[in-house]
Amino acid sequence: MNNLLPLPVLLPLLGAGLALALNRRPVAQRVVATLVLAGVTTVAAFLVALTDAHGPIVLWVGSWPQPLGIALVADRLSALMLLVSSVVTLSVLLFSMGAPEAERRRETPVSIFYPTFLVLSAGVSNAFLAGDLFNLFVGFEMLLFASYVLLTLGGTGARVRAGSTYVLVSLLSSTLFLVAIAAVYAATGTVNLAQLSVRLHELPHDVSLVLQLLLLTVFSIKAAVFPMSAWLPDSYPTAPAPVTAVFAGLLTKVGVYAIIRTQTLLFGDSHLTRLLMWAALITMIVGILGAVAQTEVKRMLSFTLVSHIGYMIFGVALASTAGYAGAIFYTAHHITIQTTLFLVLGLVEIRAGSTSLSRLGGLAALSPVLGILFFVPAMNLAGIPPFSGFIGKVGLLEAGVQHGGLLAYVLVGGGVVTSLLTLYAMAKVWNRAFWRPLRSAADEAGLSPAESAGQSAGDAQDDDADDLPQGRRLPWPMVATTVVLVLLGVGLTVVAGPLYGYAQRSAADLVGQTAYVRAVLPGGTR
Amino acid sequence: MNPNLTLALVAGALVAAGVYLVLERSLTRILVGVLLASNGVNVLFLVASGAAGGAPITGVTDPQDMSDPLPQAFVLTAIVITLAVTAFLLALAYRSFQIAGHDEVSDDVEDAAIRRLAIEDKTSGSDDADVDGHPDETGQATGEQEGERVTADPEGSDADPAGFEPQEPPEAPKARPVPAGYPVSRNPRPGERP
Numbered sequence: 001m002n003n004l005l006p007l008p009v010l011l012p013l014l015g016a017g018l019a020l021a022l023n024r025r026p027v028a029q030r031v032v033a034t035l036v037l038a039g040v041t042t043v044a045a046f047l048v049a050l051t052d053a054h055g056p057i058v059l060w061v062g063s064w065p066q067p068l069g070i071a072l073v074a075d076r077l078s079a080l081m082l083l084v085s086s087v088v089t090l091s092v093l094l095f096s097m098g099a100p101e102a103e104r105r106r107e108t109p110v111s112i113f114y115p116t117f118l119v120l121s122a123g124v125s126n127a128f129l130a131g132d133l134f135n136l137f138v139g140f141e142m143l144l145f146a147s148y149v150l151l152t153l154g155g156t157g158a159r160v161r162a163g164s165t166y167v168l169v170s171l172l173s174s175t176l177f178l179v180a181i182a183a184v185y186a187a188t189g190t191v192n193l194a195q196l197s198v199r200l201h202e203l204p205h206d207v208s209l210v211l212q213l214l215l216l217t218v219f220s221i222k223a224a225v226f227p228m229s230a231w232l233p234d235s236y237p238t239a240p241a242p243v244t245a246v247f248a249g250l251l252t253k254v255g256v257y258a259i260i261r262t263q264t265l266l267f268g269d270s271h272l273t274r275l276l277m278w279a280a281l282i283t284m285i286v287g288i289l290g291a292v293a294q295t296e297v298k299r300m301l302s303f304t305l306v307s308h309i310g311y312m313i314f315g316v317a318l319a320s321t322a323g324y325a326g327a328i329f330y331t332a333h334h335i336t337i338q339t340t341l342f343l344v345l346g347l348v349e350i351r352a353g354s355t356s357l358s359r360l361g362g363l364a365a366l367s368p369v370l371g372i373l374f375f376v377p378a379m380n381l382a383g384i385p386p387f388s389g390f391i392g393k394v395g396l397l398e399a400g401v402q403h404g405g406l407l408a409y410v411l412v413g414g415g416v417v418t419s420l421l422t423l424y425a426m427a428k429v430w431n432r433a434f435w436r437p438l439r440s441a442a443d444e445a446g447l448s449p450a451e452s453a454g455q456s457a458g459d460a461q462d463d464d465a466d467d468l469p470q471g472r473r474l475p476w477p478m479v480a481t482t483v484v485l486v487l488l489g490v491g492l493t494v495v496a497g498p499l500y501g502y503a504q505r506s507a508a509d510l511v512g513q514t515a516y517v518r519a520v521l522p523g524g525t526r
Numbered sequence: 527m528n529p530n531l532t533l534a535l536v537a538g539a540l541v542a543a544g545v546y547l548v549l550e551r552s553l554t555r556i557l558v559g560v561l562l563a564s565n566g567v568n569v570l571f572l573v574a575s576g577a578a579g580g581a582p583i584t585g586v587t588d589p590q591d592m593s594d595p596l597p598q599a600f601v602l603t604a605i606v607i608t609l610a611v612t613a614f615l616l617a618l619a620y621r622s623f624q625i626a627g628h629d630e631v632s633d634d635v636e637d638a639a640i641r642r643l644a645i646e647d648k649t650s651g652s653d654d655a656d657v658d659g660h661p662d663e664t665g666q667a668t669g670e671q672e673g674e675r676v677t678a679d680p681e682g683s684d685a686d687p688a689g690f691e692p693q694e695p696p697e698a699p700k701a702r703p704v705p706a707g708y709p710v711s712r713n714p715r716p717g718e719r720p
Binding site: 234 | 556560573575603607611614618619621622626631635
């Protein structure tokens, strides 16, 4: 069964090569990409079932003598992450294929979209399955490289500007990651996670603390934890809608996954609870305040993304089974919901021609379907019962109360405030984009034609001319994919019981550590 | 294991020079900085691998005298990745030069918008839906006045269906006269006319 393990990495990579070879046949490319990602999803579902039944699965690639080669490991946590991410990637792929021809040519004028997308998927899978630090690094590099290309697709001015910041920040974090790996190797003589989990404990505490802080910094940059989060809201919104959606769903969560993995497996006895709690609190509050101040909805959502990373870090900081379980559940929930919201915004952009609150209006009348599609995940994100966002937040808050202590209570308070402010931000979008009468939006834009002649006169004239904004009909495949994702988000509530149980079991694995180490190194730890 | 002090110092110097260059605004200088820093990190791997020895091939070198092959494999991977990064950054810098006439990393859109609001002494209008003629309502966070492409601007994106023609910014001529003093940012402040 462990021969299934390389498939989530291999299939997309081979698919990417094939798609690149088929660059003159977009239809064939689409078929390849869909089949590959569907295959990955199936494998991931198998892995979830297998790891839950039989514990971690390990494959030593190339059958080298055991501690020498590269190990791929799937335990409950990585299998779940793999499943959620592959489902989301597949949906986004279907969404992007549903775009009308003209739109697609404008957004992705070259035929490298599908290969790059597949490489991104391979990188994400590789990061989730990596059994050693260097393979994790390679996984990160694969997904980052694909993301550089996807973010700057078409090479327009805005994308080149956002892309250069993004590339440089990612490069910096990769360089730091290499420094961390060199330091870890110098200190322990291995990069295998299971071996490290034993050897790091034998190091003097200050040395292992330095290594821990180095790795935490690296992964915090990737996960956009507060002091290192400024790059995210600047770079994500400029990309094409499907690309932003998949970035928002997956890339930061790979960072969160890496934090969870290293915090539990490598540094199980050094929790850094205070530091992480402060980081979580500030990430939540600063992120959501940024979201509240935005009028451009894509940017607003990017800020809520940063803010909600704080919840996951909160769970990690508690370092208890309940905390990790909450963080894992919240990650699975957030991947789905954040992607859905960005896809809905893609639809809004098609329908209304803008995603800025100052230009939007009357969407509920224009397209009631869009209203429902936005409302459900928005409420889910804000954590309104009975949606999964509520369940995840309750789980985390309960874990916080269990942990006790002043800072934990402050964080519980911060979590509630963040949730309320998320609701406020979502309500603002809802009121202004969907319920505000359209005429007033047009009037505002055209209020002083002389003054705004240079900037928005074109807009105002358009609005006056045909009463509705320059709306195009929504292509049904895109709507259908979004509906499926929204239903999936709602479905997380339906299966919340089993899913939370699964998350708790994975958290127990993480805290216990032994299952992972024993599976990777059955013949002892040397 | 005794780390090699010379190599550690070389790595430190390379990374320091790299960091200094990365703080520059021109993409080409940043690229040189990235190269220096990543070479510094590669040297760091040599420090991590311990004392140098013979080629790590069984039968050729006695296992006691072998140098550690694993860090070398790491370095090799890192070099390949750096190569790809270099190519990509060069392409990015060239594209930036095609579009804007320079290869400088421009300001965050948000920074530009906030600076404009600060100069006009206005607050963000994100909460007052009904304020009339608010600056926020006309060009918020779009950087239109800076001559940058608008984040989600329907007209702008339709203008260039293939996305391949170099985007000529509306108000920014290619070779803008350099303002007096050191150009911290090529984006002119809203009050100032080039």
